[in-house]
Amino acid sequence: MELMEKAGKIHEELLKSFEAKIERGDAIEPRDKMPDAYRKHLIRQMSQHAHSEVIGMQPEGNWITRAPSLRAKQILLAKIQDEGGHGLYLYSAAETLGISRAEMIEQLHSGKAKYSNIFNYPSLTWADIGAIGWLVDGAAIVNQVSLQRTSYGPYSRAMVRICKEESFHQRQGYEIMAKMMKGTKDQQEMAQDAMNRWWWPSLMMFGPHDSESPHTGDAVKWKIKRHSNDELRQKFIDKTVQQAEVIGLTIPDKDLKWNESRGCYDHGPINWDEFYRVIGGHGQCNKQRMAHHIKVHNEGAWVREAAEAYRLKKEKQLLHS
Amino acid sequence: MATDSQLAMWEVFMQSKPGANYIHAGCVHASDKKMALQNARDTYTRRGEGTSIWVVPSDAIVASNPEDDDMFFDPANDKVYRLPTFYVMPEGAKAI
Numbered sequence: 001m002e003l004m005e006k007a008g009k010i011h012e013e014l015l016k017s018f019e020a021k022i023e024r025g026d027a028i029e030p031r032d033k034m035p036d037a038y039r040k041h042l043i044r045q046m047s048q049h050a051h052s053e054v055i056g057m058q059p060e061g062n063w064i065t066r067a068p069s070l071r072a073k074q075i076l077l078a079k080i081q082d083e084g085g086h087g088l089y090l091y092s093a094a095e096t097l098g099i100s101r102a103e104m105i106e107q108l109h110s111g112k113a114k115y116s117n118i119f120n121y122p123s124l125t126w127a128d129i130g131a132i133g134w135l136v137d138g139a140a141i142v143n144q145v146s147l148q149r150t151s152y153g154p155y156s157r158a159m160v161r162i163c164k165e166e167s168f169h170q171r172q173g174y175e176i177m178a179k180m181m182k183g184t185k186d187q188q189e190m191a192q193d194a195m196n197r198w199w200w201p202s203l204m205m206f207g208p209h210d211s212e213s214p215h216t217g218d219a220v221k222w223k224i225k226r227h228s229n230d231e232l233r234q235k236f237i238d239k240t241v242q243q244a245e246v247i248g249l250t251i252p253d254k255d256l257k258w259n260e261s262r263g264c265y266d267h268g269p270i271n272w273d274e275f276y277r278v279i280g281g282h283g284q285c286n287k288q289r290m291a292h293h294i295k296v297h298n299e300g301a302w303v304r305e306a307a308e309a310y311r312l313k314k315e316k317q318l319l320h321s
Numbered sequence: 322m323a324t325d326s327q328l329a330m331w332e333v334f335m336q337s338k339p340g341a342n343y344i345h346a347g348c349v350h351a352s353d354k355k356m357a358l359q360n361a362r363d364t365y366t367r368r369g370e371g372t373s374i375w376v377v378p379s380d381a382i383v384a385s386n387p388e389d390d391d392m393f394f395d396p397a398n399d400k401v402y403r404l405p406t407f408y409v410m411p412e413g414a415k416a417i
Contacts, residue, residue, distance in 0.1 A: 029387065031384060031386065031387050032387045033387075033388070078367075081367065082367065085363075085364050085367065088347075088349070088364050089347055089364075092330075092347045092348040092349070093347070095330065095348070100327065101327040101350060102326075102327045105327075157347075158347070161347075165367075165368070304326055304327070304328060304352075305326075307328060307351075307352035307353075307356065308326055308328070308352050310352065310353070311352040311353045314353065
């Protein structure tokens with residue numbers, strides 16, 4: 001009993017000094033003492049973030065061979081390479097918390113770890129590539145700008161790097177949309193159709209309303225999360241409406257209107273049934289995305305094995321020379 | 322069957338321009354030095370962020386322990402005579 005009391009007291013003191021550090025605004029670094037719940041929350045959030053970057057390469061990869069010009073193809077390739085890079089920044093930042101890359105991939109494949117719901121929607125036309133860059137990356141940027149000030153040092157540093165690169169992504173998407181809106185009637189309709197399909201899923205990217213969000217409490221207290229889901233969603237809506245107007249696109253929300261007293265836009269209800277249905281595995285592409293990732297991962301195993309074998313051979317040669 | 326491996330971890334340090342300090346950028350996985358260097362280039366310098374890269378096996382890094390910070394860095398705190406502002410300069414002396 002005495003021992004338990006002592007352990008409890010030590011635990012309490014550690015938590016106190018950790019929270020004092022957070023309160024002061026100090027960053028937490030990998031070797032610092034941190035509560036298990038903090039570590040767990042970060043592993044969950046950062047691995048999900050990393051998986052999203054990597055799975056997000058699939059809907060865009062769908063259009064590499066069909067990009068309408070060499071310029072567009074080069075840009076798309078560079079963008080997708082960036083997404084892979086962002087996944088790597090985040091995996092390596094998550095690894096500092098003591099989880100291995102292999103474990104994270106295993107958790108993705110088993111369904112224990114999630115990735116952003118948005119990538120379970122299909123990219124049907126070239127305009128979808130515009131909409132993904134402008135809206136999906138646009139929404140991701142709002143979230144990532146906020147996370148630059150997250151309390152965990154390696155995560156924050158990865159976010160700073162990612163934000164520098166993401167603005168190119170959003171601009172290239174907006175340029176595609178603007179170009180199509182200046183084109184033929186068919187092209188304009190294609191752009192509006194993409195807008196109609198991607199707008200609501202983009203709003204869902206910020207997650208459930210604050211009143212419904214199960215992970216918010218500790219994440220805010222420990223400054224992992226610096227703004228709430230609804231605050232970030234509002235920020236995204238407010239900056240995107242004007243951009244849509246400039247190029248003549250209509251936001252597919254009849255309830256959307258400027259609220260003078262709040263100084264921001266009101267929006268219509270979000271279809272959360274759809275959100276939970278897609279998270280639950282019943283989106284259009286859930287199975288396809290995961291099957292593709294598993295297939296590529298397994299097909300790449302021989303490359304990793306060969307690299308290891310080559311290293312061993314070289315080390316042996318060095319030993320005998 | 323050989324067990325699947327995600328390859329060893331390497332820490333990446335980059336110099337943004339000649340003469341600058343090497344700064345930690347993150348890490349990569351690779352089986353050997355050459356692959357580590359190439360992966361570091363592909364991952365961390367897609368926009369000319371660096372002119373030179375170091376890669377170091379992660380397990381070769383030795384780090385201080387944050388719990389020992391007070392004791393470890395204490396000698397730096399009580400020797401203010403290591404700072405130029407500690408000294409009283411005669412009135413009127415220039416360029417010192």
